[in-house]
Amino acid sequence: MRRRSPKATVDPDPRLERWETWAELPLLGASLIFLAGYAVHVLVPNGALFVHDAGLIAVGVTWLMFLVDYLVRYRLSRLRLHRFVRTHWLDTIVLVLPLLRPLRVVKVNTAIQRRGGRxxxxxxxxxxxxxxxxxxxxxxxxxxxxxxxxxxxxxxxxxxxxxxxxxxxxxxxxxxxxxxxxxxxxxxxxxxxxxxxxxxxxxxxxxxxxxxxxxxxxxxxxxxxxxxx
Structure with missing residues (x-):
């Protein structure tokens, strides 16, 4: 009988690690802006209209940044969508619920060390x-x-x-x-x-x-x- 060859693994694009190192700190700032915008939306519901709208805009823009980051990671990983979602389950949860981005704080530390810090x-x-x-x-x-x-x-x-x-x-x-x-x-x-x-x-x-x-x-x-x- 002819044996089936083992399933070949797909190596990620070398640019993926560089993207993760570069993007993690800006995304940390974006997550804090997201949290501030959401706080304004919740705590100032009847305040000045421009303040309320500014909070909503901050939430929307920063969430789009998270979406772009997720899509770039998926593209550079060279994985099929279902496998990427399964192996990057925390990233998927954070995309759906951006308020959980503090769970990525350890990855932020990793990005800092990759940039040359100790x-x-x-x-x-x-x-x-x-x-x-x-x-x-x-x-x-x-x-x-x-x-x-x-x-x-x-x-x-x-x-x-x-x-x-x-x-x-x-x-x-x-x-x-x-x-x-x-x-x-x-x-x-x-x-x-x-x-x-x-x-x-x-x-x-x-x-x-x-x-x-x-x-x-x-x-x-x-x-x-x-x-x-």
Whole structure:
């Protein structure tokens, strides 16, 4: 019998790595502009018309930047669409829900190092720093989204942005006081996502801190047990 030859792998275009290195930092700035524009849209619904329109324009323009980046990555990857979506699932989720772009903060650090910089922080410090930054950005984005979904809902307990921030802080830290809770399907969906993110981020921080402590105590034990001391 004739054996089937293994499926050939497709090498990405060499320009892909250069594009990712060049685009990641501008896209980080675009994500912050997106978040600011969305905040204006949510928090100033009845304000000056030009302010509200400026927020919407910022959201639309920056989202188009994310779409262009996604299409360029897909084109340069030389993969079929279904395989690209499967192997770049985080990029796909972020394109659909741009408020989740803080999850790409580690890739931003990678892009900085590719540009010639060196990581000045230790591994465990970086993990804690990235997890904290991700929690703050995701928490702010989640608070905005929940406030927009809940503020006009019948029977809502989240009536102000302050209520939403308080609820988000209790949720993402897995505290869950229960004094204010979302009542809409979209608000509860966001709540589930924030709970998952909160557990993951808390696990990353506590795991890194525990590993660092183990290394510190191990070094101390080795010093104490060294001969001649």
């Amino acid at each position: 990581a000045r922080l230790g591994l465990y410090t970086r993990v804690i720093t990235y997890a904290s930054l991700t929690a703050v950005l995701l928490g702010f984005a989640g608070a905005l989204t929940v406030y927009q979904a809940e503020r006009d809902a019948p029977g809502a307990t989240i009536l102000t942005f302050g209520d939403s921030v308080w609820w988000m802080a209790a949720t993402i830290t897995t505290t869950g006081y229960g004094d204010v809770t979302p009542v809409t399907p979209w608000g509860r969906t966001i709540a589930v996502g924030m709970m998952i993110c909160g557990v993951a981020l808390l696990g990353a921080v506590t795991g890194s801190f525990s590993s660092w402590l183990v290394q510190v105590f191990t070094r101390e034990d080795e010093k104490d047990g060294a001969p001649g001391e």
